[in-house]
Amino acid sequence: MGEYEPTIIAFVCNWCTYTAADLAGTSRLAYPSNTRLIRMMCTGMVDPKYVIKAFLEGADAVLISGCHPGDCHYINGNFKARRRVKLLKEILPHFGFDKRRIRLAWIGASEGVDFAKTMREMAAEIKELGPTEVREQMVL
Amino acid sequence: MAKTVKIEVKEQNLLATLQKFFKTLLQNGDIDALLVPQHLPMKNSVMPTLVADPEKIDGVDPLAPVFPMNSAKVVSKLTRRPLDEKIAVVLRPCEIRAFIELVKLKQGETENVVLIGMDCYGAYGNVDYTRFAGDDGSDASLRFYENVVSGKGTAWEDIDISPACKACEHPVPEHADMVIGFVGVDTKDQLLLKAITASGENLLEKLGLPEGEETEDRKKAIENLVSERISYRDKMFDETSEATSDIKKLTAYLGNCVNCYNCRVACPVCYCKECVFVTDVFDHEPSQYLKWAKRKGIIKMPTDTIFYHMTRLAHMSTACIGCGQCSNACPNDIPVMEIFRTIASYTQKAFDYEAGRSLEDEPPLSVFREVEYNELTGGKD
Numbered sequence: 001m002g003e004y005e006p007t008i009i010a011f012v013c014n015w016c017t018y019t020a021a022d023l024a025g026t027s028r029l030a031y032p033s034n035t036r037l038i039r040m041m042c043t044g045m046v047d048p049k050y051v052i053k054a055f056l057e058g059a060d061a062v063l064i065s066g067c068h069p070g071d072c073h074y075i076n077g078n079f080k081a082r083r084r085v086k087l088l089k090e091i092l093p094h095f096g097f098d099k100r101r102i103r104l105a106w107i108g109a110s111e112g113v114d115f116a117k118t119m120r121e122m123a124a125e126i127k128e129l130g131p132t133e134v135r136e137q138m139v140l
Numbered sequence: 141m142a143k144t145v146k147i148e149v150k151e152q153n154l155l156a157t158l159q160k161f162f163k164t165l166l167q168n169g170d171i172d173a174l175l176v177p178q179h180l181p182m183k184n185s186v187m188p189t190l191v192a193d194p195e196k197i198d199g200v201d202p203l204a205p206v207f208p209m210n211s212a213k214v215v216s217k218l219t220r221r222p223l224d225e226k227i228a229v230v231l232r233p234c235e236i237r238a239f240i241e242l243v244k245l246k247q248g249e250t251e252n253v254v255l256i257g258m259d260c261y262g263a264y265g266n267v268d269y270t271r272f273a274g275d276d277g278s279d280a281s282l283r284f285y286e287n288v289v290s291g292k293g294t295a296w297e298d299i300d301i302s303p304a305c306k307a308c309e310h311p312v313p314e315h316a317d318m319v320i321g322f323v324g325v326d327t328k329d330q331l332l333l334k335a336i337t338a339s340g341e342n343l344l345e346k347l348g349l350p351e352g353e354e355t356e357d358r359k360k361a362i363e364n365l366v367s368e369r370i371s372y373r374d375k376m377f378d379e380t381s382e383a384t385s386d387i388k389k390l391t392a393y394l395g396n397c398v399n400c401y402n403c404r405v406a407c408p409v410c411y412c413k414e415c416v417f418v419t420d421v422f423d424h425e426p427s428q429y430l431k432w433a434k435r436k437g438i439i440k441m442p443t444d445t446i447f448y449h450m451t452r453l454a455h456m457s458t459a460c461i462g463c464g465q466c467s468n469a470c471p472n473d474i475p476v477m478e479i480f481r482t483i484a485s486y487t488q489k490a491f492d493y494e495a496g497r498s499l500e501d502e503p504p505l506s507v508f509r510e511v512e513y514n515e516l517t518g519g520k521d
């Protein structure tokens with residue numbers, strides 16, 4: 001086994017962050033390949049259970065990233081996402097998941113550079129934290 | 141505002157007094173029906189009954205230390221569409237608080253219903269109650285009540301009221317239209333009846349009862365009861381936090397769960413009409429299970445136990461009122477209430493919310509503000 005590489009699940013919205021990720025790619029910006037993007041139509045449809053499931057299946061971190069406030073294609077989906085992230089950051093730490101493993105970001109369609117930077121930062125931070133307990137131990 | 145009267149207790153029989161009181165209430169004709177716990181004639185169990193005929197109210201027993209379900213769900217069934225008739229419902233404080241949550245989730249209405257809240261010394265679990273009650277349920281209710289008032293406490297032989305009740309800091313109803321009080325009241329000769337809202341007052345006026353007052357003794361007795369409950373509760377929070385502080389411990393804590401989902405069915409505030417855990421989403425292909433087993437080496441069957449509980453925590457912990465019906469419904473005696481109340485205490489605090497506190501407070505996950513919690517995005521708005 002090589003060096004530990006964290007797995008980051010990123011729920012990104014179709015209109016902003018997914019486009020930003022696409023831009024990062026076409027601009028040939030480098031960002032860690034351990035990110036698994038899941039394209040959603042809106043961050044407002046990220047049910048807390050998706051995040052919970054990701055962690056229980058061994059994800060080391062979860063990013064939810066969508067449009068800047070006011071830019072949501074569906075007017076306010078990102079605000080709903082923000083409340084849910086707030087909620088998850090209350091629940092998950094009680095079961096041993098570090099708060100830093102859940103992240104919310106606003107990355108607009110033109111911000112490919114910002115997307116690559118966020119992913120690099122996040123990967124570095126999670127690498128330092130190490131794998132989650134779920135990954136280390138077999139959790140039934 | 142609030143108007144207080146007293147109900148005279150005849151021959152020191154609290155139950156007979158309450159039976160007569162509810163009968164009068166129905167006879168007066170201001171309400172068309174009354175939802176109240178009664179001993180069912182066919183079996184000596186206590187269930188909510190909807191009574192329209194004043195002659196059919198003899199088994200009434202709101203003092204019975206048991207509530208087989210949280211009646212908020214029943215009241216929601218009765219009020220989810222507009223009703224021409226007026227009904228009154230007799231509820232425990234936790235049932236009222238659950239109903240408030242349901243109203244805010246648009247699954248009930250307060251319009252045509254008069255909420256009559258009763259003080260509550262707690263209740264046994266369903267199985268324990270059957271043993272406690274023996275053959276004569278109404279006698280058992282008085283026995284329970286007398287034990288509490290005389291200072292013997294709620295325990296009987298090896299059973300005691302449920303941990304949810306021991307940890308309940310709301311023994312007195314706060315959002316009823318009308319409250320029947322006995323904590324700190326000299327119930328040898330009277331019960332307290334207090335109208336809090338206009339609809340409660342309307343009903344109360346017609347009863348023509350002598351004026352009463354909320355004494356200092358009552359206030360003190362309530363204070364003592366609440367502080368006792370709070371110290372039990374806080375200890376429970378600490379112990380439960382410790383027992384579930386990582387995923388391995390949580391797995392052990394929920395180790396006996398068989399995914400029956402009874403806790404969800406019993407939960408008054410689990411508001412989804414159809415729970416995702418019983419939909420096609422979790423009807424996996426047989427080959428899917430094998431894939432998982434191969435990837436992980438071993439999986440527990442049925443799968444997704446932790447996932448289920450954590451999802452429920454995310455979905456309804458902000459609405460959890462702590463009635464403990466989840467634990468009551470668990471066939472394997474998992475302390476479900478303990479973990480839900482513990483996590484709920486954190487999630488509700490995070491949104492400065494308290495489930496069941498008022499109809500005005502917005503449920504945290506049904507609303508949002510444009511500018512809030514920007515620390516989540518590193519200060520970016």
